[in-house]
Amino acid sequence: MDAHCEVNVNWLPPLLEPIYRDRTVMTVPIIDVIDLNNFRYHSENHNGDYRGGFDWSLLYEKHKLTAQQEKSRKYKSEPYDSPTHAGGLLAIDRNFFLRLEAYDPGLLIWGGENMELSFKIWQCGGSIKWVPCSRVGHVYRKFLPYDFGQRKKGPLDLYNYKRVVETWFDPKHKEYFYTRVPLARFLDHGDISKQLSLKKRLRCKSFQWYMENVANDIIPDLPRNMHWGELRNLGTNSCMDSTLFGPPSLMKMMPCHGYGHTQLIRLNVEGQLAVTEYCIDGDQENITLVSCSSRVADGPWSYYESTHFLIHRPKKLCLVQQPATHRLFLRPCHKNNNYHKWIFQTLRPWW
Ligand SMILES: [Mn+2]
Structure with a gap:
């Protein structure tokens, strides 16, 4: 987890239990809020539970559980599937993580790694579960105290997002990304041949499969x-x-x-x-x-x-x-x- 976190009571057993049952599950605690001004701890008290999504520019979003997901849970305490995660806090079996070759080493400094890991896990046979009984507080900063340095080759986050998109999206979904972020077409995203061969070697499923089976309700198609x-x-x-x-x-x-x-x-x-x-x-x-x-x-x-x-x-x-x-x-x-x-x-x- 990020350095600026504080775990709550009994955070670990519920986070590990789904992994104990299935080594291809990545679990994510519910991220409570530590106030940056006074370090007061607030429960992330939504009316109902949320899961991770994204928009076509690859920004992370939170979405309510679907009615179907709510219905399939017997207890509110049960872990539930999530298409993506925010990135800062997660638990995953080391061997499974390394079998997925961890993060794309070509991603730079900040941004997109949470999407990369999310798509990779789901498309390559694993799953992501959010765990309501595991709570960890996190300090959300108000601004970045430093910059990421000057890049002559375009915005850093866009570079990372384009690597992820070019690796994990199908042609149709790549078009949605370039429709939403037209300038990304002009960006050089470096060499992704290793990522593409991993995807082939692990026989990972298509992005269409992911959209239909995991992220079916979170984001509509984007007209040209x-x-x-x-x-x-x-x-x-x-x-x-x-x-x-x-x-x-x-x-x-x-x-x-x-x-x-x-x-x-x-x-x-x-x-x-x-x-x-x-x-x-x-x-x-x-x-x-x-x-x-x-x-x-x-x-x-x-x-x-x-x-x-x-x-x-x-x-x-x-x-x-x-x-x-x-x-x-x-x-x-x-x-x-x-x-x-x-x-x-x-x-x-x-x-
Ligand atoms: Mn953080």
Whole structure:
């Protein structure tokens, strides 16, 4: 486990018991919270139990147990299957871990190793169980006190994620990753031939199998991008930006910076206008960051390259920037008004 942890009473026996029964199980304790300001210990008291997931950018997420999982447990104290884990705390049989050749030694410094181990375990015949009766406290830091140094070859976490994706995903799921993180296509992820031959030698199952049998409910398919880049207004020459707030929040207009992140806007074939993990919707008052509808074919937007209009189809109105206030809303389209016109400005890697 991470160094900044403190174990709770009787944490170990329940963590070891599933491994005693089956050496291919990796167990994970429930991670309680140690307050970084005063070291007070809080129970991670969710209403119900959670398990580990991920989004298509390979960020770790927590999801509620499915109804089926809840029903199959006789007692709340029973360990349950989890598609992934957070990475800091785990128990695994040493021989099993080494049979899986531990972590990909090509992963650098920080990020992605929890996903690598999770996919590898499940696809290569093992399983991951979270253990409600084993509790360990963990200090979540507020910021990184150091950086990871300068990399000339692109962002470090993206490098690691791409190694994991290129090793464990099927072609279809790789496309979802590159749809969600288009700049990752330009990144050199190094040599993964050893990882691919391990996968072959252990006769590991496909990612499709993993998605259907382990992670079936946590993440919908991602429709292909029709346009992506900075969404630049022709009137003001500034860019749409989600800033760092989650939904619901107002979309802003900011100076274009060329780095993507919260300015990398994607319009997919189903008409969803998306930024990071979220979608953009709007009305005559506001343009808002919202959670994407789980119904994939639910996007309201169409983009017309000839007119540069971005049209909200259900409302039959155009995305418009108000020049004086920089605010965004929907208005009837005017073909002579540049504040009604948009381009998806191509982004290229800065590394
Ligand atoms: Mn930690």
